Amino acid sequence: MTRWLRQHRYACLSALRRLWSQPFSSLSNILVISLTLAIPIIAASVLVSAQPVVKQIPVSPEVTLFLQPGAKPDKAAELARQLQEEHSQEVQTVRVVAREDAMKTLKANPAWADALSVLPGNPLPDAVVVTLHESPDLAKQASLLAEKWRKLEHVDVVQLDSEWVRRLEAILGFVRIGLWLLALGVALVVLATVFNTVRMQALTQREEIGVARLVGATESFVRRPFLYLGALTGVISSIAAIALSALALNPLNAALARLANSYGTQVVLRLPEALNLLLAVVVIAILAALSARWSVTRNTRF
Structure with missing residues (x-):
């Protein structure tokens, strides 16, 4: 040694x-x-x-669920509670955007005010906006949830901010x-x-x-x-x-x-x-x- x-x-x-x-x-x-x-x-x-x-900086993507035009007003709040309870691990926040509030927001924009003033009624549906938690495989998880939520009752269209997620991952x-x-x-x-x-x-x-x-x-x-x-x-x-x-x-x-x-x-x-x-x-x-x-x-x- x-x-x-x-x-x-x-x-x-x-x-x-x-x-x-x-x-x-x-x-x-x-x-x-x-x-x-x-x-x-x-x-x-x-x-x-x-x-x-x-x-x-908020980096979590949002998934927007647009309800069917004939859905009752309370269906949006019911759907929001359902998503929050069933997907508490993936979902960060859930908020309901009523069709009346969405219309008021669009009318406040001068670019849309004239076009919306000639409509006989409110064509916008109620919407539920879901913000997801961050995760290592965010894009894949968001896509799977969006595909699953498209099959829910009273849901007409599911819009996923997948383009933003793809840019973030890129x-x-x-x-x-x-x-x-x-x-x-x-x-x-x-x-x-x-x-x-x-x-x-x-x-x-x-x-x-x-x-x-x-x-x-x-x-x-x-x-x-x-x-x-x-x-x-x-x-x-x-x-x-x-x-x-x-x-x-x-x-x-x-x-x-x-x-x-x-x-x-x-x-x-x-x-x-x-x-x-x-x-x-x-x-x-x-x-x-x-x-x-x-x-x-x-x-x-x-």
């Missing part, structure tokens, strides 16, 4: 010496990775900080794909930068590695310092990226505060939770170590 710890201590110190021996090259690589990592961190900060504001899907592509791009930058760094180190120390093999050094002993070099590069770059993101949020918050005040609200961008940031640092370190292993395996075969 003591020997194993001594070997890893040697590999870690050797990796630190290699970073320190070429400060300009090391700093350039760390800066490239840090700036790349700062982009998804800032994007995650925006998403995390915007969630409380987004939750205040936007969410676009955001998810964009984030995955961004994460993939960041991972490729980290892998490529660390791969090239370790490659140059391996070629520079070609003779030293050859001598170490001649005196009996194992492949693990030869490669271990390079793995630590990649992991340390990833850790230092991740910490630097978090620091750069925190600095970048200051001017962003100042500009956002002026915009939010004009709308009478307040939004502050904050970094993701410390646990998530720590997990990101670990993932980047693992990716960098894997890239270093791949590079040293390919470039020390001589």
Whole structure:
């Protein structure tokens, strides 16, 4: 156990010496990775900080049930109670729009007032407007409920705001794909930068590695310092990226505060939770170590 710890201590110190021996090259690589990592961190900060504001925006679709023209006035209220009781898990609110109220609303609009004034009566039906709760599969759930409610007694037409739901899901899907592509791009930058760094180190120390093999050094002993070099590069770059993101949020918050005040609200961008940031640092370190292993395996075969 003591020997194993001594070997890893040697590999870690050797990796630190290699970073320190070429400060300009090391700093350039760390800066490239840090700036790349700062982009998804800032994007995650925006998403995390915007969630409380987004939750205040009504995003649940409405399903409108138009009753048959000959239905009695009390049927709408009865249908509203029925829907609320039978679908309490899916339904958020239910309200009844009487035909007289709907007519008054249309007549208040100058564009409809002249056309409605020539009608002998009120052609509008009573309506029940149902607002659904948010759910992961909102569009499918709303469509199933609308299809079921079309078969109810005294219901003539069911209007579903499916177009709005499709647009919402399209936007969410676009955001998810964009984030995955961004994460993939960041991972490729980290892998490529660390791969090239370790490659140059391996070629520079070609003779030293050859001598170490001649005196009996194992492949693990030869490669271990390079793995630590990649992991340390990833850790230092991740910490630097978090620091750069925190600095970048200051001017962003100042500009956002002026915009939010004009709308009478307040939004502050904050970094993701410390646990998530720590997990990101670990993932980047693992990716960098894997890239270093791949590079040293390919470039020390001589």
